[in-house]
Amino acid sequence: MPFPNLGLSQKINKALDKNVYKNPTLIQKRVIPLVLEHKDIMAKAQTGSGKTASFVLPILQMWTNKKHEGKPKINCLVLTPTRELALQVSQAFIIFSKYLPKKPKIVSIIGGKSIGEQLLDIQKGCDIVVATTGRLLDILKKKQMNLSNLEFLVLDEADKMLDFGFEEELELLLESLPNKRQNLLFSATYPNKMLNIASKITLNPIEVFIENEKxxxxxxxxxxxxxxxxxxxxxxxxxxxxxxxxxxxxxxxxxxxxxxxxxxxxxxxxxxxxxxxxxxxxxxxxxxxxxxxxxxxxxxxxxxxxxxxxxxxxxxxxxxxxxxxxxxxxxxxxxxxxxxxxxxxxxxxxxxxxxxxxxxxxxxxxxxxxxQIEGFELIGTPIKKQKGSAPIKGKRKSKKDKLREQQALKKIR
Structure with a gap:
């Protein structure tokens, strides 16, 4: 199934063709039509499978079908775990919207750059924000970003966000978002913590799991x-x-x-x-x-x-x-x-x-x-792990002893 059969406009297909995107990957074939049907998605696929285009393309398609009057309002928020990924997702939006009659304004919100300049870009008006969570929350705390018109929330490489404390930040983020929105989650793995996050974001997503992309x-x-x-x-x-x-x-x-x-x-x-x-x-x-x-x-x-x-x-x-x-x-x-x-x-x-x-x-x-490479062979023997000595009966502090110590410390403070 080539890209033109996925419901994308001629202008978007022209951008795909110019960038040598001939045939969609499996994740793109399955996800793009569902996004165009306004479904919430929980997608699982390995790195390099084409996840970015599977949400960038249909979001651009639906954005270009809307009427755009007055100052741009934030329509889409994409969250990524790293600055580099945020910049690359922003670039994907720019590349694939090149031939649209009206182009969306895209702003990257990342650490390591002037927060003042990013706030100015937001206040001028933008359609799509691609952000790392830390910098996004810094801006939300300043109450200088309006997300009330948001229609799309995308989490890209969502499982990796767990390494950056995203689970604790989620509640504050959700308070700033409208309840009615389309949620798209993309992750290479779905550990229990990730499933917990997914349940807070969307209740009935369609699961698209690409298990064996060997x-x-x-x-x-x-x-x-x-x-x-x-x-x-x-x-x-x-x-x-x-x-x-x-x-x-x-x-x-x-x-x-x-x-x-x-x-x-x-x-x-x-x-x-x-x-x-x-x-x-x-x-x-x-x-x-x-x-x-x-x-x-x-x-x-x-x-x-x-x-x-x-x-x-x-x-x-x-x-x-x-x-x-x-x-x-x-x-x-x-x-x-x-x-x-x-x-x-x-x-x-x-x-x-x-x-x-x-x-x-x-x-x-x-x-x-x-x-083993000649001249660099592995030598020596493995070091045997030493088992810890058994606890001596009566030497370990009881729960009562620990509680008394904590109370004593509080009094000192």
Whole structure:
């Protein structure tokens, strides 16, 4: 089923054609007609499946069918977990509305930018707001944003918002929204906390669950290399030269490690930079643009780069440090092998990582051969976990003792 058969206008189809969108993905085929029928949606699909277009396109279609008189009023609010994803969603609205006779005014509300400028853009009038929740709530608290005309609420990568405290922020947000609206939730996973959030937003959504989009990772050659932690840096430099990779995205456990390794690689002559949440927004934007334009060859990043980065030519993703959850593994490797192209993912595992990687394999339904590279072999033996000593009877504080201590502390304060 090509895009013209999904109920989209000729002008939107022209934008799709100009941007080489020929045939919709499975999530787009199923979601776009339902959104056009004004249904609430709870969609589940993996990274790289085309979720963004599945809500941007029908929202633009319905927006362009409306009469627009006077100052623009906020018609659609899209919430994302990261600034980069917010900017990319805004860009998708701009790209797909290029040939519309009247274009919507789109405002991005994100941290790292002047809140004064964003407030001014809102007050001038806008149709679509794409925001991260933290900055949005800052503006709502100032009571300078009117959402009473809102018709669409979209949560993109909703499960990832849980990592940023979205569950606690939800009540304040819902107080600012009209009860009658169309709700569209998109998430790669639906843990219990996510289902709880969904129940507060919408009561009877249509579930669109794309369970087995194996095509997303079929084009990725997944490799696992056993190596001692202290040899990972040297092994990575060796592999980049030996395999002749062009653009490499390396996932690290924390911000400091990103900075340290990028600095070390630059000393060895690599075009390398770090990417994480401590960078100001302009630095983050410039770093991504340099990576896209191949001015940067190796990008060391935290998990903020695991979702929403649409960079088509990443030749290799490296799990220098393993992700904390199996779901994040799929999101990470999904940064390569996009748009039907082939890609490579490499995971470094030491003795300490084997148990976690076995869980990742089980949850991801994969079984990968473990490699060792000559000169970087994994040596030593696993450190046995020490069991904690048994509690000594009578030494643990009772509940009454703890309560007395708390009351005593209150009196002191």
């Amino acid at each position: 095509t997303i990772v079929e084009t990725i050659n997944q490799r696992v290399i056993e190596v001692n932690k202290e040899n990972r840096s040297a092994l990575l430099r060796y592999l980049i030269k030996e395999e002749n990779w062009n653009q490499i995205l390396v996932f690290m456990a924390n911000k400091r490690s990103c900075d340290n390794l990028a600095f070390k690689f630059r000393k060895y002559g690599f075009e390398a930079e770090s990417f994480h949440g401590d960078l100001i927004q302009d630095e983050r934007n410039n770093t991504l643009e340099d990576f896209k334009s191949k001015k940067i060859k190796v990008l060391f990043a935290t998990d903020i780069a695991a979702r929403g980065l649409h960079i088509d030519n990443i030749s290799c993703v490296v799990n220098y440090d393993l992700p904390r959850s199996p779901a994040d593994y799929i999101h990470r490797i999904g940064r390569t092998g996009r748009a039907g192209k082939s890609g490579i993912s490499i995971s470094f595992i030491s003795h300490e990582d084997k148990e976690l990687f076995a869980l990742i394999e089980k949850r991801s339904d994969i079984n990968l051969k473990k490699e």
